Amino acid sequence: MxxxxxxxxxxxxxxxxxxxxxxxxxxxxxxxxxxxxxxxxxxxxxxxxxxxxxxxxxxxxxxxxxxxxxxxxxxxxxxxxxxxxxxxxxxxxxxxxxxxxxxxxxxxxxxxxxxxxxxxxxxxxxxxxxxxxxxxxxxxxxxxxxxxxxxxxxxxxxxxLIKSASEIKLIKKALSITKEAHHKAMQISSSLKYEYELQAEFEYIFKKNGAYSDAYTTIVACGNSANTLHYIANDKKLIKNELILIDAGCEYEYYASDITRTIPVSGKFTQAQKEVYKMVLDVNKTIIEMIRPNILRSELQKKSEELLCRGMLRLGILHGELEELLEEKIYKKYYPHGIGHWMGIDVHDQCPYKTIRGDELRLKAGMVMTIEPGIYLDKDDKSVPKKYRGIGIRIEDDILVTKEGYENLSCDIVKDIDAMQELIRTNSSNQ
CATH class of the missing domain: 3.40.350.10 (Creatinase/prolidase N-terminal domain)
Known part of the structure; x- marks a missing residue:
């Protein structure tokens, strides 16, 4: 309030x-x-x-x-x-x-x-x-x-741009509700048949907890659907051994949350899925660790591009010299969006990224932004190794800039492979 x-x-x-x-x-x-x-x-x-x-x-x-x-x-x-x-x-x-x-x-x-x-x-x-x-x-x-x-x-x-203590409290409340919804999705996905069933679960948990609106239309994208960035049809079947990219957050008293997790339908990542997922997760964690006052968002973007490019070279998704791939922006085929955006009353908060003079704003304590690296490998892209085709992964957290560095407001929403699989396994054994 x-x-x-x-x-x-x-x-x-x-x-x-x-x-x-x-x-x-x-x-x-x-x-x-x-x-x-x-x-x-x-x-x-x-x-x-x-x-x-x-x-x-x-x-x-x-x-x-x-x-x-x-x-x-x-x-x-x-x-x-x-x-x-x-x-x-x-x-x-x-x-x-x-x-x-x-x-x-x-x-x-x-x-x-x-x-x-x-x-x-x-x-x-x-x-x-x-x-x-x-x-x-x-x-x-x-x-x-x-x-x-x-x-x-x-x-x-x-x-x-600068959130007060009361605004941050409302964002944290929104995230506590969003956490419940994402964890529930991880626990029940293997027992459901369609994407829209998961969407319905999110909407139910949001409203049940007093968040009467989602902050944006929930994305539940199984398999290759995850390679459409703003996929909201949510009408496909949940396919065994595929991944589900879920981008969902509620709005509580006008303040948004914005979280993406990518989970295995069957409760366990395949080896190929694990390799791509770990690459994206490592970038997510590294970029979050960089956040502090005075750093530029463009620095975070540049570092995320470099790290994802290195990862794709290592996995054989890209080929060539790192410097050339970065200079020619070849990586954009698989990582086309920004590292994150402001968040607050709007999920994409209507706040400037530059001064009136055109200078990029540096991060300050009190700003809240998302960090969301992603990789999108279409099933029909023959230049991608076959085992990786159809995989789309994004991992998104909501970060508060503090005087000392940062606070990951969504750190309690599991994203590590072992923790995620354990949450799914524990629920399955209790059914």
């Missing part, structure tokens, strides 16, 4: 980044139509939630800054009993005033009129440049005298 005082602190930090005599506006997410008159489950805009903790649609936050002083205003939808009968209770203006430490709360229906007053004689306006056209049109209609426009999203996403 994040208390209101933390949202106040976030807004204060954001206000300090604004120029004098400026206005910032951030909107809630809109409802999204699934088909005809049915909607997807509502999910708040991440930047708006980061600043407010407010989960309703048709809402907005306005910050008005003079020189050093600033005021914040929250806009919420009016309570309407006839609509609430169908779509649920609204907080309303009076309760919002009690719940949120803002200077005032107004009706969202009055935003246009109030915004005209806020923006009068201001120098600068900050808003998300990705806003839909209708909102931009409303804003621009009120801002004829504005001298400068700035992208509010960039400033907010810079703040989101």
């Amino acid at each position: 994040i208390y209101e005082k933390e949202y106040v602190l976030r807004r204060k930090k954001l206000a300090k980044k604004l120029s004098s005599n400026a206005v910032l506006i951030v909107f809630s997410a809109a409802q999204k139509i699934r088909s005809n008159d049915t909607e997807f489950p509502y999910r708040q805009d991440s930047n708006f939630y980061y600043l407010t903790g407010f989960k309703e649609d048709k809402a907005a936050l306005v910050i008005v800054k003079e020189k050093k002083e600033f005021k914040t205003y929250l806009f919420v939808t009016k309570k309407d009993p006839s609509l609430e009968l169908w779509t649920g209770k609204r907080l309303g203006q009076e309760k919002a005033k009690k719940c949120f430490l803002v200077d005032d709360v107004f009706y969202y229906e009055d935003l246009g009129k109030k915004f005209s007053h806020f923006i009068d004689n201001r120098y600068a306006l900050y808003y998300d440049f990705k806003l839909d056209y209708s909102k931009v049109k409303m804003i621009k209609a009120k801002t004829k005298n504005i001298s400068a426009y700035f992208n509010a999203a960039i400033l907010i996403e810079e703040l989101r």
Whole structure:
């Protein structure tokens, strides 16, 4: 749980980044139509939630800054009993005033009129440049005298890079639930027939533990399906002696987890699978050990490419000189993605990797990122030794950068071969 005082602190930090005599506006997410008159489950805009903790649609936050002083205003939808009968209770203006430490709360229906007053004689306006056209049109209609426009999203996403203690606690909670789901999958996979049965188990465990949403669509990819990076069909049979790549994580109170484990359907790795798996696991562990303040993400990427390239040379998947393979990026055929990404309110957290000047950001204490080396060897690739064809392996952990180095937030989710096989064997013997 994040208390209101933390949202106040976030807004204060954001206000300090604004120029004098400026206005910032951030909107809630809109409802999204699934088909005809049915909607997807509502999910708040991440930047708006980061600043407010407010989960309703048709809402907005306005910050008005003079020189050093600033005021914040929250806009919420009016309570309407006839609509609430169908779509649920609204907080309303009076309760919002009690719940949120803002200077005032107004009706969202009055935003246009109030915004005209806020923006009068201001120098600068900050808003998300990705806003839909209708909102931009409303804003621009009120801002004829504005001298400068700035992208509010960039400033907010810079703040989101460094996680607070309460944010880290929520990520750890998400990971504790995700751990239960991954371990259950390891224990029952040999008794199931289809990929979607494992997906259903993940979704059940997530919801059972209060994580009402997955952080992204679960990937359950058996055999060659693992060589499609964003495979989400999850409709194939689980095949004896094949591997299952499972990329799954829940979202708990808006904070994500993102874990990939690759497990044997039958409970035991074949020799060929073990050779490729150990190569990827060694890279995963080595890169995690490199994490510390001031290191560059590109350094982690470069090292992972070198290590995987060496491993593929050793296994006969690649041929030639290491330096040439690295320079010509031949390895990308089998390792096409990055070593990891920021994680937080979004599973791929909307945070910058470079400064406005284009310089790469160095890691700092409080950042959370994934580390996920992988190898993908398609079954039809005749250049790969036959025993390795059809193997796809990714091993992904969630890492917190600390002042001393790092904390592997997902270290309790087993990934070593012996530990994984023991977990599977123990469950099988108890059935």
